Amino acid sequence: MLNCIIIEDEPLASTLLATYIQRTPYLRLDASFGNAIEAGAYCRNKVPELVFLDVQLPGINGIQFLKSLENPPIVIFTTAFSQYAIEGFELAAIDYLLKPFNYARFQRAAMRAKDYHELQQSQPFISNQRAIYVKSNYQLVKIDSNDILFVEGMDNYAKFYLKNKANPIVSINTLKNVMDLLPEKEFLRIHKSFIVPLSKIEGIHMRKVKINNHMIPIGNSYWDNFREVLGI
Secondary structure (H helix, E strand, O other), rough: EEEEEEEOOOOHHHHHHHHHHHHHHOOEEEEEEEOOOHHHHHHOOOOEEEEEEEEOOOOOOHHHHHHOOOOOOEEEEOOOHHHHOOOHHHOOEEEEEEEEOHHHHHHHHHHHHHHHHHHHHOOOOOOOEEEEEEEOOOOEEEEHHHEEEEEEEEEEEEEEEOOOOOOOEEEEEOOHHHHHOOOOOOOOEEEEEEEEHHHHEEEOOOOEEEEEOOEEEOHHHHHHHHHHHOOO
């Protein structure tokens, strides 16, 4: 069963969502909030598995709220404005409910969240193994750590650059979380925005490492540790 919360400032919409959740046997409503500030305080103590999140909220809107979470739960956006759909999907929301929506449409979104949650449970993130799993494009993607050229962090996103792959895999993740997933002693954070595999470093020049024709900077605060690890 998925533990979920509602963040919705319209009482009628909140009541409708609560009714739909109660009709759905694999969902359990733990709490409902009218603004993101109260919801944020709740999430610091108890992280829900699923959030029904309105985009337009007083003070902090739904998109800002989601961006502020270090480890976002599964999210289904709810709003009356379709122009927010693209940004919502860029934030890896599992679905987007455009008001007004009926129970059949709600069920499709909830089932998608359930399926995704079950996939997470059956293929959990594994650290210190050859393969890791990251969330990307509404699914868990398996990445062989041997294929990683480097990882670039941008806000709450991590971009995995891989051998023989033109485009990086983009995941909602912090570099701190990524470091916890990767094999110990094989990867090193050399900058606030970069993680590199030690075995892929081809050279060092002007406080930059060369990996597969990429020149990746070494941050000033990471330089001493970098030299110590490499013994230079």
